[in-house]
Amino acid sequence: MKAAIYHEHGDADVLRFEDVPTPEPGPGEVLILVKACGLNHLDVLQRRGPALIPGYALPHIAGMDVAGLVAAVGPHAELVTASEVREGDRVLVNPAISCGHCAACVIAEDGKCERATVVGGNRDGGYAEYVVVPVANVHRIPDGVGFEEAAVLPTAWMTAWHALVDTADLRMAESILIHAGASGVSTAAVQLARAAGAFVIATASTPEKMEFAQRLGADVVINSATDDIAAAARAATDGRGVDVVLDHVGPAVWDASIYSLAAKGRLVFLGNTTGNRASIDLVYAYHFGLRLLGSDPYNRHEFPRMLAAYWAGDFVTPIDRAFSLAEARAAQERMESRAVAGKIVLLP
Numbered sequence: 001m002k003a004a005i006y007h008e009h010g011d012a013d014v015l016r017f018e019d020v021p022t023p024e025p026g027p028g029e030v031l032i033l034v035k036a037c038g039l040n041h042l043d044v045l046q047r048r049g050p051a052l053i054p055g056y057a058l059p060h061i062a063g064m065d066v067a068g069l070v071a072a073v074g075p076h077a078e079l080v081t082a083s084e085v086r087e088g089d090r091v092l093v094n095p096a097i098s099c100g101h102c103a104a105c106v107i108a109e110d111g112k113c114e115r116a117t118v119v120g121g122n123r124d125g126g127y128a129e130y131v132v133v134p135v136a137n138v139h140r141i142p143d144g145v146g147f148e149e150a151a152v153l154p155t156a157w158m159t160a161w162h163a164l165v166d167t168a169d170l171r172m173a174e175s176i177l178i179h180a181g182a183s184g185v186s187t188a189a190v191q192l193a194r195a196a197g198a199f200v201i202a203t204a205s206t207p208e209k210m211e212f213a214q215r216l217g218a219d220v221v222i223n224s225a226t227d228d229i230a231a232a233a234r235a236a237t238d239g240r241g242v243d244v245v246l247d248h249v250g251p252a253v254w255d256a257s258i259y260s261l262a263a264k265g266r267l268v269f270l271g272n273t274t275g276n277r278a279s280i281d282l283v284y285a286y287h288f289g290l291r292l293l294g295s296d297p298y299n300r301h302e303f304p305r306m307l308a309a310y311w312a313g314d315f316v317t318p319i320d321r322a323f324s325l326a327e328a329r330a331a332q333e334r335m336e337s338r339a340v341a342g343k344i345v346l347l348p
């Protein structure tokens with residue numbers, strides 16, 4: 001089969017369009033003919049190196065978010081899942097694979113599974129014509145939903161869902177500040193927060209991205225390139241500050257996140273795209289009773305709940321641009337540019 005694979009770390013030109021052996025499904029696994037694969041920042045970060053996920057090794061085929069057709073079902077797959085999966089089914093993939101047996105898995109905290117693997121993270125992913133995953137990780141795509149949309153939603157929506165529902169416990173009529181409102185996770189978060197009945201303030205760095213965030217449902221959009229984010233967030237909440245901040249950006253906006261919060265506000269943080277260290281004014285933080293909540297990996301039982309909500313809701317996952325598999329290099333270069341609004345998808 002064809003795959004976009006890399007054998008060394010570096011810029012996007014290390015990606016090669018090559019023939020590699022087609023994988024075969026083992027017991028409890030399915031072979032998927034990849035129809036679409038969404039890009040994520042992990043793809044670019046691990047290509048640059050070093051590894052972020054334990055067990056990652058070169059050569060590597062990236063691609064966490066996969067949608068396609070079940071091409072073959074391995075032995076004993078019917079024992080793994082109550083719902084039958086058949087050849088020809090249209091499915092998407094939950095990229096987080098847990099072992100099901102370790103101490104974390106048996107108490108349904110499989111996000112902390114000791115033997116977790118991630119499709120496209122530390123095992124081969126969807127930048128290829130075929131990929132093998134456990135049958136327990138595939139979910140049917142409803143009629144009327146295309147492969148492209150199905151392939152760009154899993155990681156962005158699951159990340160936003162876990163952060164807002166599980167970690168933040170966002171309530172109706174609360175206010176929330178969502179950084180980088182045109183990014184994949186934030187486009188999901190803006191829509192989820194709005195559906196939850198929250199007052200949504202988003203940031204974006206260009207007029208185009210501001211309009212994009214507004215179309216998705218943000219009540220107020222702050223220009224992060226020109227405005228003082230914390231001052232603008234306070235102005236939008238009658239000086240009070242917001243109840244929740246969703247920060248997947250990290251150090252570049254950390255102070256803005258802290259000073260945007262109302263007393264006893266919750267800062268939900270889940271990313272480090274601008275670095276891995278931040279400092280904090282301790283007196284300010286405890287005086288105002290700020291809550292710092294790291295958003296940990298999601299658990300598998302959350303995935304079908306998120307999907308059911310997505311299918312039932314009036315949600316969208318905007319696609320910035322689609323590329324062929326042979327254009328994986330250009331797709332990643334597009335991702336690394338700051339012009340992206342929405343998700344990028346590969347169509348093998």
Ligand SMILES: [Zn+2]
Nearest residue numbers: 099102105113
């Ligand atoms: Zn486990």
